[in-house]
Amino acid sequence: MAEKVIEQKNMTAYQKIEMTARRRKKTAAVITYILLSVWAVIVLFPFYWMVLTSVKSYSAYNAEYIPRFFTLSPTMQNYVEAFTAVPLGRYLFNTLIFTLVTTLVMLVVITLAAFAFARLEFRGKNVMFVVFLSMMMIPNELAVITNFMTVTNLDMRNSFAGLILPSVMSVFYVYLLKENFEQIPDSLYYAAKVDGTSDLRYLLRVMIPISKPTLVTITILKVIECWNSYVWPRLITDDPDYFLVSNGIQEIRENGFGRENIPAMMAAVVVISLPLILLFLVFHKKIMEGVSRGGTKG
Amino acid sequence: MKVVLKNLTKKFPSRDRKSHTDVIAVNNFNFEIPDGRLIGLLGPSGCGKSTALNLISGLLKPTEGRIFFGDEDVTDLPPENRGIGLVFQNYALYPHLNVKQNILFPLQNLKGKDKLSKSEMLEKVIEAAKLVQIDDLMERKPRELSGGQQQRVAIARALVKRPKVLLLDEPLSNLDARLRIQTREEIRRIQQETGITTIFVTHDQEEAMSISDRIVVMKEGVIQQIGEPQEVYDSPANLFVARFLGTPPINVFEGQVQGGRLIVGEDTVMQIGGVADRQVYVGIRPEGFVMKEDGTFHCRLDRVEVMGRDISVVCTNAASVNPTVRAILSTDHKISLNAGRKEEGTYVNFSLISRKVFLFDKETEKRIYFGEKGL
Amino acid sequence: MMRDKTINSGLKGWIYLLPAVLFLGVFMVYPLVDVLVYSFEEGYNSASQTYFGIGSYNYAYVLRDPYFLQALKNTFLLVIITVPLSTGIALLISLGLNSIKPFRDLFQTIYFLPYVTNTLAVGMVFMILFKKTAYSDGLINLLISCFGGEGVDFIDGPYWAKMFVLCIYTIWVVMPFKILILTSALAAVDQQYYNAAKVDGTSKFRTFARITLPMISPMIFYLIITGFIGAFKAYSDVVALFGTNLNAAGMNTIVGYVYDMLYGDSGGYPSYASAAAILLFAIVFTITCINLLISKRKVYY
Numbered sequence: 018m019a020e021k022v023i024e025q026k027n028m029t030a031y032q033k034i035e036m037t038a039r040r041r042k043k044t045a046a047v048i049t050y051i052l053l054s055v056w057a058v059i060v061l062f063p064f065y066w067m068v069l070t071s072v073k074s075y076s077a078y079n080a081e082y083i084p085r086f087f088t089l090s091p092t093m094q095n096y097v098e099a100f101t102a103v104p105l106g107r108y109l110f111n112t113l114i115f116t117l118v119t120t121l122v123m124l125v126v127i128t129l130a131a132f133a134f135a136r137l138e139f140r141g142k143n144v145m146f147v148v149f150l151s152m153m154m155i156p157n158e159l160a161v162i163t164n165f166m167t168v169t170n171l172d173m174r175n176s177f178a179g180l181i182l183p184s185v186m187s188v189f190y191v192y193l194l195k196e197n198f199e200q201i202p203d204s205l206y207y208a209a210k211v212d213g214t215s216d217l218r219y220l221l222r223v224m225i226p227i228s229k230p231t232l233v234t235i236t237i238l239k240v241i242e243c244w245n246s247y248v249w250p251r252l253i254t255d256d257p258d259y260f261l262v263s264n265g266i267q268e269i270r271e272n273g274f275g276r277e278n279i280p281a282m283m284a285a286v287v288v289i290s291l292p293l294i295l296l297f298l299v300f301h302k303k304i305m306e307g308v309s310r311g312g313t314k315g
Numbered sequence: 316m317k318v319v320l321k322n323l324t325k326k327f328p329s330r331d332r333k334s335h336t337d338v339i340a341v342n343n344f345n346f347e348i349p350d351g352r353l354i355g356l357l358g359p360s361g362c363g364k365s366t367a368l369n370l371i372s373g374l375l376k377p378t379e380g381r382i383f384f385g386d387e388d389v390t391d392l393p394p395e396n397r398g399i400g401l402v403f404q405n406y407a408l409y410p411h412l413n414v415k416q417n418i419l420f421p422l423q424n425l426k427g428k429d430k431l432s433k434s435e436m437l438e439k440v441i442e443a444a445k446l447v448q449i450d451d452l453m454e455r456k457p458r459e460l461s462g463g464q465q466q467r468v469a470i471a472r473a474l475v476k477r478p479k480v481l482l483l484d485e486p487l488s489n490l491d492a493r494l495r496i497q498t499r500e501e502i503r504r505i506q507q508e509t510g511i512t513t514i515f516v517t518h519d520q521e522e523a524m525s526i527s528d529r530i531v532v533m534k535e536g537v538i539q540q541i542g543e544p545q546e547v548y549d550s551p552a553n554l555f556v557a558r559f560l561g562t563p564p565i566n567v568f569e570g571q572v573q574g575g576r577l578i579v580g581e582d583t584v585m586q587i588g589g590v591a592d593r594q595v596y597v598g599i600r601p602e603g604f605v606m607k608e609d610g611t612f613h614c615r616l617d618r619v620e621v622m623g624r625d626i627s628v629v630c631t632n633a634a635s636v637n638p639t640v641r642a643i644l645s646t647d648h649k650i651s652l653n654a655g656r657k658e659e660g661t662y663v664n665f666s667l668i669s670r671k672v673f674l675f676d677k678e679t680e681k682r683i684y685f686g687e688k689g690l
Numbered sequence: 691m692m693r694d695k696t697i698n699s700g701l702k703g704w705i706y707l708l709p710a711v712l713f714l715g716v717f718m719v720y721p722l723v724d725v726l727v728y729s730f731e732e733g734y735n736s737a738s739q740t741y742f743g744i745g746s747y748n749y750a751y752v753l754r755d756p757y758f759l760q761a762l763k764n765t766f767l768l769v770i771i772t773v774p775l776s777t778g779i780a781l782l783i784s785l786g787l788n789s790i791k792p793f794r795d796l797f798q799t800i801y802f803l804p805y806v807t808n809t810l811a812v813g814m815v816f817m818i819l820f821k822k823t824a825y826s827d828g829l830i831n832l833l834i835s836c837f838g839g840e841g842v843d844f845i846d847g848p849y850w851a852k853m854f855v856l857c858i859y860t861i862w863v864v865m866p867f868k869i870l871i872l873t874s875a876l877a878a879v880d881q882q883y884y885n886a887a888k889v890d891g892t893s894k895f896r897t898f899a900r901i902t903l904p905m906i907s908p909m910i911f912y913l914i915i916t917g918f919i920g921a922f923k924a925y926s927d928v929v930a931l932f933g934t935n936l937n938a939a940g941m942n943t944i945v946g947y948v949y950d951m952l953y954g955d956s957g958g959y960p961s962y963a964s965a966a967a968i969l970l971f972a973i974v975f976t977i978t979c980i981n982l983l984i985s986k987r988k989v990y991y
Contacts, residue, residue: 045789046789046790049786049789049790050790050793052782052783052786053783053786053787053790053797056783056801057797057800057801059862060800060801060803060804060862060865061800061803063812063815063816063819063862064803064807064812064815066815066818066819066829067811067812067815070815070818079826081826082826082827083826083832084826084828084829084832125709126709126710126713127710129706129707129708129709129710130706130707130709130710130711132706133703133704133706133707134707137702137703137706138700138703139700139701139702139703139704140700141704142703145707145711148714148719149710149714152714152718152719155718155722155971156919156923156970156971156974158923158945158948158967158970158971159721159722159725159967159968159971160717160718160721160722160725161721161948161949161952161967162721162724162725162728162948162952162960162963162964162967163720163721163722163724163725163728164717164721165952165953165960166724166960167716167717167721182713182717183717185713186710186713186714186717186718188714188718191710202405202407204403204404204405204406204407205407205409207369207372207374207401207403207407208401208403208407208472209420210374210394210395211372211373211374211394211395211399211400211401212395212420212421212424212476213393213394213395213396213421213424213425214395214420214424216702218424222420223409223411226409226411226412227409227410227411229411241805241806244808245807245808245809245810247809247810247926247929248925248926248945248949251949252949252952252953262808262811263808263809263810263811263926266808266810266811266814267810267929267930267933267934270814270933271933271934277823279818282814283814283815283818286808286811286812286814286815289808289811290807290808290811290812293806293807293808294803294806294807296806297802297803297806301799301802304802304805304806305798305799305802305870308802308805308867308870309870309871309874
C-alpha cells in the first residue's frame with residue numbers, strides 16, 4: 018500500500034489522467050456486464066423454471082410450499098404423462114404437417130409471384146404490385162372474420178385444408194423475395210435467353226439457387242410463425258384430432274390432466290417449445306439476420 | 316457467316332411523358348460484315364452501339380429493317396435460334412455454378428435432335444475451356460477467379476455451342492489496364508483460331524483499333540464511318556470521327572481558307588489548292604507538327620512533357636478549340652526546347668505535315684478534301 | 691437499356707402470378723370488402739344468413755357493450771405502458787451490448803430466444819410463476835414477501851396485479867425484436883462520427899444525445915410504430931396468462947373481443963365482430979398516422 022502511494026505521487030499529470038480514465042472505463046464495463054447479465058437471467062429464468070418443474074414429480078412439486086430452485090430426484094414421469102394422458106403426440110404431428118405443408122405451398126406461391134414481379138413484363142403489373150403492397154398494411158384480424166365464415170360455409174372446419182389455405186399467402190415475403198430477385202443482374206437473364214433457357218428453367222436453375230439465403234430466411238421465419246400460430250387454428254378447429262400445439266397446450270391447461278398437474282403441463286410446454294429452440298440454436302445467425310431484415314412477430 | 320444489316324432502326328418510346336418523340340437508338344443501319352472478320356462497333360456511351368448489338372443478338376426486336384446471317388433472314392428468330400454467343404460487360408457468370416457448370420449451362424438447354432450425351436457435353440466444355448486456357452480452373456466458382464479469368468470463362472461459355480456469330484459487349488472495360496491489353500490480344504487469337512464472325516462493342520478507340528479488321532464509328536444512333544482502323548484514322552469522314560480516334564486527341568482550330576491559303580489566327584499556315592474561301596475547322600494530329608525555326612504556325616509554349624520515346628510539347632493558341640495544343644515530336648528536338656523554357660511567353664514555331672491536317676466545314680463538320688492526294 | 695418489352699409476353703406473367711392472386715383475392719381482398727358489409731348488416735343471423743337492414747347499429751352496440759369498453763381500456767393501458775417501457779429498456783440493453791466485446795454474441799443470442807418460443811407455452815410458465823394456489827404462493831409472491839411485501843394473486847387477483855403481470859409478459863415477449871433492431875441500428879452508425887466526437891472531447895452523454903440518438907431515430911420510430919400496432923393487436927399472450935375466458939377475467943383485449951364475438955361460448959355474432967375489428971383498424975390506422983406525422987418532424991433523416 019505504502020509503495021503505491023509513493024508511486025502515485027511520482028506520477029505525472031498525464032499518467033493520472035490515464036489512470037482515472039482507465040478506472041472509469043473499468044467501472045462502466047462492470048456495471049454494463051451486471052445489467053446485461055440481469056436481463057439474461059430474466060430471459061432465461063422462465064426456461065429454466067419450465068424444465069426444472071417438468072422433471073419434478075407431481076407429489077414433490079405440490080409438497081413444495083416454497084419452490085426449490087433445483088431437484089435432486091429428476092423424473093421423466095411427467096413426459097410420459099404428457100404423451101399418454103393427452104394426445105400431445107397427435108398435436109405435434111398435426112403441427113408438423115401444418116407447418117411443412119403451409120411453408121412449402123407458400124414458398125411455391127411467393128416464388129412464382131416474386132419472379133413475375135421482378136423479371137416478367139405484363140400488362141397491369143404495376144397496378145397489381147400496388148395492390149400487393151397495400152395489403153401489407155391491412156391487419157390480419159380484419160380478414161379473419163370472413164375467412165372464418167368462408168371456411169365454415171365450405172365445411173372445411175376441422176380439416177387441414179381449412180387450416181392451411183388461408184395461411185399460405187404472405188405479401189411481405191413476396192416483397193422481400195422480389196427485392197432479392199431484382200438484385201440479380203439483368204445480364205444473367207439475357208445470357209440465359211441467348212442460350213435458349215426458358216423462363217421457368219432460369220428461375221429454377223439460376224434465380225432460386227442465387228437467392229437461397231433469402232429463401233432459407235423466409236422458410237425459417239414461416240416455420241416459426243406456423244409452429245406458434247394460435248388464433249386461426251383455435252377458430253377453425255374444435256376437434257382435438259386437428260389441434261395444433263398452441264391449442265393443445267391451452268386445452269391441457271383448461272381441462273388437461275384431470276387435475277392441476279403443473280409438472281406434466283410443463284413437460285408438455287418443454288416438448289412443444291423444444292423443436293423451435295433447437296432450430297434456433299442451429300440457425301441463430303440466419304434467423305436473427307432474417308428478422309432484422311424486416312420480420313415482425315406473428 | 317456474314318452478317319448483313321439492312322435499314323436497321325430501333326426506336327424507344329421517350330421516357331419523358333410530356334414529349335412524345337421517340338428516342339432513336341439505332342438509325343437506319345446498313346452494313347455488311349464479311350465472314351470470319353472481327354468488327355469493332357465504336358462510339359461514346361449512349362450512342363446506341365449496345366442497342367445495335369442487342370438487335371443482332373435478338374434480345375431486342377428492331378422497329379424497322381432486317382438482319383441477315385448469311386442468306387437467312389433472322390430478324391424474327393428468338394435469340395436462342397440464331398446461333399450466337401454473347402459476352403457481357405460484367406461477364407454474367409452464374410455465381411452459384413462453378414466454371415465447368417457455367418460453360419455446360421448452354422449445352423443443357425439443347426432439346427430434341429440437338430441434345431448431347433453427357434460425355435459429348437463434357438468434351439465440348441473441355442474443348443472450349445482449353446481454347447481460352449482455363450481448363451485448370453474448372454472447379455472454381457466465379458468469385459474465386461480474377462477479372463481476366465472470369466472474362467475467359469464468359470468467352471468459353473459463349474463459344475461452347477459453336478456459334479456462327481460471337482458478340483462481345485464492352486468485354487474489356489471491367490479489367491485493369493495491363494489485363495486489358497493481354498485480354499484483347501487473347502480475343503484476337505481466339506477469333507482467328509475459330510474463324511467466327513465477331514462483333515465487338517467498345518467505347519475505347521484504342522481497343523477497337525488494335526484488334527478489329529474493320530471499325531464502325533457511331534454517334535447518336537447514326538453510323539459516321541466504316542473502314543479499316545488505319546484508314547479511318549488517316550482519313551476521318553468528319554470532325555466527330557477525327558476527334559474520337561487517336562490518343563492524344565487531335566488538335567482542332569478555327570480557321571479560314573482565303574485564296575488558296577489556310578489561315579489560323581493570324582498565321583498563314585499552309586497553301587491549299589482547290590478549296591473555295593470559307594470558314595473551317597482545322598484538325599491537326601499531334602504527330603503532324605514539325606518544329607522549325609522558320610515554321611509558319613506559332614504557338615505560345617506552356618510546358619514540355621518527356622515521355623521517353625518522344626516528347627510532348629504543350630502550348631496554347633488563341634484559335635484553338637481545345638484549351639491546349641499538343642504536339643508530339645521525336646526526342647531530337649530536346650535541346651532547342653530547353654533553351655526556350657526559361658523565359659515567359661516563349662513562342663515555338665511549327666510547320667505542318669499536310670497529310671496529318673484535315674479541314675472540316677464549319678457548318679456541317681464534314682471533311683473538306685484538298686490537295687492532289689484527295690484522301 | 692432494355693426498356694422495351696419484347697422479351698416477355700403478357701400472359702406468362704399472369705400465369706406466374708395466378709396462385710398468389712387467387713390466395714390474396716379469396717383470403718385477403720374479398721374478406722376486407724365482406725367485413726365492411728357485415729359490419730353494417732343489422733341483425734345478421736349466421737344460421738339462416740339473413741339480416742334485417744343496413745345501418746350503424748352494430749357499431750352502436752359494440753361501443754355500448756361494457757365488455758368492449760373493458761377491452762378498449764385494457765388494450766390502451768397495455769399499449770401506453772409497454773410500448774415506451776420496452777423501447778426504452780431495449781435501447782438501454784442495446785447500448786450496453788454495443789459497448790462490450792466479449793460475450794456479446796452470447797448475450798445477443800440469449801436475448802433473442804423468446805422470439806422463437808411459443809407465446810402460449812411460455813405464458814404458462816409466467817402464469818405458474820405469478821399464480822397463487824392452494825399449495826404455493828408462487829415464486830414471485832415469495833420473493834415479494836422476502837422483501838417484506840404482501841403477496842397477491844397476479845392471475846386471479848385484483849385488476850392492477852393482472853395488468854402488471856400482463857405488461858411484464860408483453861415486454862418480455864416483444865423485447866427480442868426491439869433489441870435486435872436497435873443493436874443492428876447502433877452497429878450501423880459509422881465509427882468515424884464517434885472518433886470525431888472523441889477527438890473533440892465530447893462527453894459520453896452528449897455523444898449519445900447528439901450523435902447516436904439522431905442517427906438511430908428512424909429505427910426507434912419504426913419500433914414505436916410497430917410496437918403500437920403489435921400491442922393493439924395483443925391477444926395470445928393474454929390468453930396464455932388468463933385463459934380463454936377473458937371477459938370473465940376482465941382482461942379481454944379488442945382482438946380478443948372480436949374473436950369472442952365470432953366464436954366460442956359467446957360467439958355467433960360476426961356483425962359485432964366485424965364492427966369491432968373495423969373500430970380496431972380505425973384506431974390503429976389513426977395512431978400510426980399520428981406517429982408518422984410526429985416522426986416526420988422529429989426524425990433527422
